[in-house]
Amino acid sequence: MTEPSLRARKRQRARDEIIEAAYRLFAERGYDEVTVADIAERAEVGRTTFFRYFGDKQEVVFAGEHDWLDGLAAHHRELRGDRPPGLPEALAQVRELTLALCARATLDPGRYVLRERLIADHPELGDRTARKQRRFAETMTEILREHGATPETAALAPQLALACYTAGRAVAGDDPAALAPSVAAAFDRLGLLPPAA
Amino acid sequence: MTEPSLRARKRQRARDEIIEAAYRLFAERGYDEVTVADIAERAEVGRTTFFRYFGDKQEVVFAGEHDWLDGLAAHHRELRGDRPPGLPEALAQVRELTLALCARATLDPGRYVLRERLIADHPELGDRTARKQRRFAETMTEILREHGATPETAALAPQLALACYTAGRAVAGDDPAALAPSVAAAFDRLGLLPPAA
DNA sequence: TTTCAATTGGTACTGAGTACCATATGGGAC
DNA sequence: GTCCCATATGGTACTCAGTACCAATTGAAA
Numbered sequence: 001m002t003e004p005s006l007r008a009r010k011r012q013r014a015r016d017e018i019i020e021a022a023y024r025l026f027a028e029r030g031y032d033e034v035t036v037a038d039i040a041e042r043a044e045v046g047r048t049t050f051f052r053y054f055g056d057k058q059e060v061v062f063a064g065e066h067d068w069l070d071g072l073a074a075h076h077r078e079l080r081g082d083r084p085p086g087l088p089e090a091l092a093q094v095r096e097l098t099l100a101l102c103a104r105a106t107l108d109p110g111r112y113v114l115r116e117r118l119i120a121d122h123p124e125l126g127d128r129t130a131r132k133q134r135r136f137a138e139t140m141t142e143i144l145r146e147h148g149a150t151p152e153t154a155a156l157a158p159q160l161a162l163a164c165y166t167a168g169r170a171v172a173g174d175d176p177a178a179l180a181p182s183v184a185a186a187f188d189r190l191g192l193l194p195p196a197a
Numbered sequence: 198m199t200e201p202s203l204r205a206r207k208r209q210r211a212r213d214e215i216i217e218a219a220y221r222l223f224a225e226r227g228y229d230e231v232t233v234a235d236i237a238e239r240a241e242v243g244r245t246t247f248f249r250y251f252g253d254k255q256e257v258v259f260a261g262e263h264d265w266l267d268g269l270a271a272h273h274r275e276l277r278g279d280r281p282p283g284l285p286e287a288l289a290q291v292r293e294l295t296l297a298l299c300a301r302a303t304l305d306p307g308r309y310v311l312r313e314r315l316i317a318d319h320p321e322l323g324d325r326t327a328r329k330q331r332r333f334a335e336t337m338t339e340i341l342r343e344h345g346a347t348p349e350t351a352a353l354a355p356q357l358a359l360a361c362y363t364a365g366r367a368v369a370g371d372d373p374a375a376l377a378p379s380v381a382a383a384f385d386r387l388g389l390l391p392p393a394a
Numbered sequence: 395t396t397t398c399a400a401t402t403g404g405t406a407c408t409g410a411g412t413a414c415c416a417t418a419t420g421g422g423a424c
Numbered sequence: 425g426t427c428c429c430a431t432a433t434g435g436t437a438c439t440c441a442g443t444a445c446c447a448a449t450t451g452a453a454a
Contacts, residue, residue, distance in 0.1 A: 007420055007431075014432095035409060046434035051411070087386060123328055130327030131320055141367075155367045156383050159360035167352040170338075186353050189284060192388070204400075204451055211401095232440065243403035248442065395454100402449070410441080418433070424426090 015053050015063075018043045022060045027114055031061075031122050058128045061118060065132055068104050072139045075100065084148030088192050090157035094140055095187050098161045101136070102168075102183055106176035116174035133162050164190065212250050212260075215240045219257045224311055228258075228319050255325045258315060262329060265301050269336045272297065281345030285391035287354035291337055292384050295358045298333070299365075299380055303373035313371035330359050361387065 004012070021042035025034040036057050040047045054060045075097060085093065106112045119125045140158035145151065168183030201209070218239035222231040233254050237244045251257045272294060282290065303309045316322045337355035342348065365380030 005421075010420090011432085036411085037409080048412095048434055049432080052432080055411090057410070126331060127321075127324035127327045130324050134323060137363075152364070152368060152382065152386065156360070156364040156386060159364040160357065160387075163353070163356035163360035166334075167349070167356040170352045171349060185349065189349065189353060190357075190389075202452075207451085208401085233442085234440085245403055245405095245443095246401080249401080252442090254441070397454080398452085400449100400451080402447105404446085404448100405444100407444080408442090411439090413438080414436085416433100416435090418431100420431080421429090423428085 014043070014045060014049070018045065018050060018053055019060055019063045023111060023114060026061075026118060031118050031125070058125060061115060061125060062128065062132060065105065068101070069132065069135055069139065072097065072136065073143060084150075085144065085153070086149075087153050087157060090144050090149050090153050091160060091187075091190070091192050093144075094157050094161040095164075097140070098165050098187075099180055099184060102165070102180040106179055109176040112176045113174050120174070133165075137162060160190065160192075161187075211240070211242060211246070215242065215247060215250055216257060216260050220308060220311060223258075223315060228315050228322070255322060258312060258322060259325065259329060262302065265298070266329065266332055266336065269294065269333065270340060281347075282341065282350070283346075283391075284350050284354060285389050287341050287346050287350050288357060288384075288387070288389050289391050290341075291354050291358040292361075294337070295362050295384075296377055296381060299362070299377040303376055306373040309373045310371050317371070330362075334359060357387065357389075358384075 018039060022034070022039045025038055025042060036050055037047050039057075039060070040050045043050075054063070119129060137158040140161070141154045144154035144157060149157070164186035165183050168181075168186045169179060171186075172178035172182040215236060219231070219236045222235055222239060233247055234244050236254075236257070237247045240247075251260065316326060334355040337358070338351045341351035341354060346354070361383035362380050365383045366376060368383075369375035369379040
């Protein structure tokens with residue numbers, strides 16, 4: 001991999017500093033008591049610049065996860081799909097990606113806890129998680145269709161995965177270590193296993 | 198039932214007129230091109246009054262459905278729950294309420310179509326539907342727990358119902374007549390039927 | 395009729411998000 | 425190095441959502 005240009009490095013650093021500043025301020029004062037101007041000031045950029053990196057104030061809360069979703073298709077290629085998947089096979093594939101998403105989300109436990117608290121305390125942030133989940137589901141649906149799944153299967157399997165994710169998340173509370181196991185348990189309870197390969 | 202007071206009737210009428218005005222304007226110009234001031238003017242109320250009836254601009258899009266959710270617990274009482282429900286039984290119960298919600302949502306087909314289009318075109322409205330769904334799930338979870346379900350079952354069953362709802366909705370597009378059948382089909386494909394009573 | 399609580403609409407404010415512009419800066423050509 | 429261009433920056437000014445406050449109106453009940 002070639003060294004990124006100075007521009008690219010500066011850009012990445014600015015982005016990181018905005019996220020850092022935002023999370024620090026949210027932790028100190030709470031989401032509502034922090035303005036975009038505050039974040040920009042702390043990150044030592046202009047208010048305008050903030051909006052060049054993030055579409056809105058909410059987006060900075062979910063920064064990072066979007067990038068992972070961009071690579072979702074690539075992540076899935078690794079799971080072979082020789083024959084058109086029925087619902088059990090599709091679900092098994094989506095299950096792997098869902099658990100990978102859990103692992104990714106809890107990489108930084110401290111930030112995970114803070115994010116979960118922000119989401120729990122601010123309905124509009126709870127709403128916003130839906131956008132991420134919609135994108136996950138839409139991408140997965142597309143991939144499943146490419147692999148020959150029926151429209152119904154392709155639509156249902158990702159939604160079932162999200163159901164297990166959300167239910168597991170609810171059971172786990174804001175404990176990062178409990179997330180993946182709870183989600184996996186939810187999948188298990190579905191009892192929709194593919195026939196042995 | 199006693200006649201509602203003049204105050205109550207006026208209040209109801211004002212609310213209805215705001216909703217009417219909003220939907221007409223959204224249909225004419227689109228969501229973004231309509232300000233709250235526009236809606237208030239068309240409904241012949243003050244801008245301040247709009248915010249007394251609806252917490253924000255998005256809320257008026259989903260007006261009516263919230264009321265139904267308030268009665269969710271009552272609706273469920275009709276479904277007897279003698280013994281602690283396992284996942285199949287819980288799912289069967291939630292299924293009924295989900296289908297009732299579909300019927301309710303498509304009562305006014307024209308408005309349903311317009312709402313689905315608004316949601317599809319405006320991500321922030323898509324996000325907002327999540328709040329309604331969260332409330333549905335939380336209420337159902339609470340009810341299931343009261344009826345003796347385990348925390349895991351109580352958390353999972355409503356989420357599975359939402360998965361079937363969302364998947365069915367995606368398959369149905371904005372055709373109101375297709376919603377309930379598609380959702381019902383998704384439930385059927387889950388194959389998680391309770392043992393015969 | 396009088397009194398009280400609820401409802402209303404207006405004014406003024408904060409903060410998110412956008413458009414525009416002039417400036418600065420990194421990358422590449424020569 | 426230096427010249428040029430595309431990119432990135434920060435500031436100004438604007439619209440609009442949402443909130444706080446207040447004075448005036450109006451329904452309900454005595």
